[in-house]
Amino acid sequence: MIQITDLEKFYRTEEVQTIALNKLSFGVKEGEFVAIMGPSGCGKSTLLNILGLLDDPDGGSFKFNGEEVSGYNERKRSELRKHNIGFVFQSFNLIDELTVFENVELPLIYTGVKPAERKKKVEAVLEKMQIMHRRNHFPQQLSGGQQQRVAVARAVVNNPKLILADEPTGNLDSTNGNEVMDLLIDLNEAGTTIIMVTHSEHDAKYSHRIIRMLDGQKVTENILA
């Protein structure tokens, strides 16, 4: 599903150039659950941004479903993203002004789904995530675990093929964290590919494969299942 080869990314300030990704290569098959680990600053988040088509690589190749996407313009990337990729962030990134229902509905609005169908889909996913009773609450009225469940609901409401999760349990206590991990496992078992960046060895163990990075390069790769 994903194949990156010799991927490079630099950050330049006026005087210094930092290498964030240094000729990184690996592939992810459809239905896989991959965890990416490494210390702060090793390039994990940069990688995730590129995989999520939020950022451009400076070199190398990035194939998504066999198609080279590294040269795509903003519009094409946006199209590909909104139909294929769901995001889960460490800090949830829910919009404060929107209710639970409206937050989850957002990706459907941008993909042009009709209102009646939107309602059906959102309600289904809220049921699944067991937060239907909170549908009319605003994010600040929810606990961290509930917020992340909403974020996951939002990420999956469009039935994306790929979910990119950036430290999804980083802001949660262990009970809530485990619940979120269970949700991700369920999704993966239903066929969704998941790439998760994490600091937590505990969370990483849920995955099929752990890629460890340092200074923009892959250091090791452990297959767990």
Added chain:
Amino acid sequence: MIKNYFKIALRSLKKNKLYTGINIFGLSIGLSACVLISLYISSELTYDSFHKNSDRIVRATMEYKLSGEVNTAAVTGTKVGPELTRKIPGIDDYVRTYISSGTVKNGDKVFAEDRILFADPSFFKMFSFNLLQGDASSVLDASNKIVLTESMAKKYFGTDNPIGKIIHAFDEDFVVSGVCKDTPKNSQIKFDFVTQFLNLNNNVKREQWWSANWITYFLLKKSVDINDIEEQIDEYMLTDLVKKEARLDDGDYLKFHLEPLLDVHLKSDLAGFEPNGNITYIYVFIIITVLILLIAIANYTNLATAQSTTRSGEIGVRKVMGATKKQVFFQFISEATTVTIISTLIALGISILLIPYFNAITGQSFTRLELIQPLPILLLLIFCVVVSALAGLYPALVLSNAKVISILKNGFGSTNRNGSLKKALIVGQFAISVFLIIFTLIIVQQMDYVQSKDLGYNKDHVIVLPIRGDMLNNFQSLKEAFQQVESVTSVTASYETPEFVEWSDGIVAVDENGEHDVSVKAMPVDLDFVKTMGMKLVAGRDFIQTDFALMDTINSDNRDYREPYLINETLAKRIGWKPDEAIGRTISKRVDGPVFGVVEDFHFSSLHEPIGPLLIFLGRNYSRNFMVRIAGDDIQGTLHRIESAWSERVSAIPFDYHFLDEDYNALYESERRSSILFTVAAGLSVLLACLGLFGLVAFSVVQRTKEIGIRKVLGANLGNIMLLISKNFLVLVIIAVVIASPFAYWVSKNWLQNFTYRIEPQFYIFIIAGILTVVITLVTVSYHSLRAAIANPVESLRTE
């Protein structure tokens, strides 16, 4: 999707109450100014356009040259209308008009009326004043017919049908032949009664080129060219026959210009029945509105852009979820639109409330109903769209263009680019405010100067009593009665009041240096004029009772008829006489007469004009006003006593009075209005600019919370922190003062050029305006900076 935009917009506005409040307040004020000003402008621009023939009606004005001097007037002689209609084929019809005052009576209903129009019979055919009863072609076809407006019909006849009833005016009985709607307020001819022109007096029955007192309108034939007609008139006026009739010497001329009816109000220099509007006034109004609206829009742009830092997360998420640039753009435009729609509704409310005050400033009489009409509402909608676009454009562009990854990573740093826009907008807002402050101060100073200037006479405590009907026959007894009233110090009478003399004339003075022809203003007065007006004589004496003997036509069979004269210093100088030398010399104003006195120059015209030569002659029979000087104490009581003296002698004529200083103040009515307008505009612009600044400072303090905390931990004191926050804003405001001052100087200097007697813009005014602005800025900024400065640094650091 759109529903979603507006839902988000409303929620986000609700969340940021301070900014929303500032924006809505500013835009409401700006928009209501727009609504009211549009009302005024549309009324001015549609002046007289309700006449069906408005494109074919012209007003004839007169230009003449006599003894080398060229003059113009909006009034013409009685011959102009009929003669030119007979001679010039392109002219279809004429109407001569005059508005007079008089007492109108129906039974026990007696009122002094000021708007009695005398007009030729085709008046209602040429002009489209809406006749409710009566036929346009016959309502004025007999000399005893009179047309009333609806209000007059009600005033004199109540609910009865007035048609065919008798009404009494000018010692005659008139039959009411028609009732027309009240004259629209945007009409140059405004009347309450109309009767035949020839009813005025016997003089008007004779056709003559001179004795120009009447306003003449022509109806031109369809599709003729005004310039062609004017040329034909010029040609005709040069014929020997006309020259002879008009007694024109070689080098003299008399000609007529035709002003399209629709141009009279705004474009003519010559006032007719009423002072003309001024197109400059309209421009000034438009500019002020736009400036205020710009300040409000700048507030929106600045606050919305500043807020973008806190909205970065939201925008990032939206973009990650698949929102396109266009979608984010429209979301922020819809926020601006939401704010504008709310402001528009409030603006409509404010405008409705402010109508009476607006009328007071503009001298108009708009009604609240006029605001709730399709046109003003349509205009409001247009403003709404334009303002949403202008205010929302920049923030929407900045926010929608930002790259997702950089927002998610860093948020919106205040990039240098939008930082300089913010600064430019603040400088612009304050420059507008400073400009308005300076200009207002200068207008107010000049108006003060006008009020306190020594005019050469004392305008205070003089009661003016208009002489109406047969009061002239009771002149002496009335004058004596007034003189005997307690607290009355002196009584005189004159044709015009001294603050504005319009009577133009010409004199000839002969001395050892030859003949001196001088164009003068002339003033017929009664005895005690100099004394009552508090004028000073620089030589000779005032008129005395025995001077009347000079004008005795009964005992001297006209051979020795002489008119006694007083002249002003300027006239003496113009002739070449020192004041002392003038006494006893002879001057001729068609009639020879001796100069008895020279009065110190006084302002008999507005301070816009220099003092010219003036001739004062003894002419009791011309008197149109008694002028009664009273002691300053117990004015009400004195008025009561004068009123009883009046009603004992002329009970049929309603008592009517005003004060001389009111006449004087009326000369500066438009300046007085400008000064109010500018004061309001300056106040509003400062208020709005400061509100914007208040919001921005609040924002900047939030953004710099951590920095402030660290500085305090490191030892910064209250003063350091306040300076840190205020410094940047203060620099911008000082730049604004520097930019606005020269411009304000230039504009004020130009405005003051309109006055012959004027102040000089003083340097200290600019200093005051500058200091005022800086102090206001400091006060505005200090609230938030003080709060930041006294906050516990631990709190501010914890927010990270």
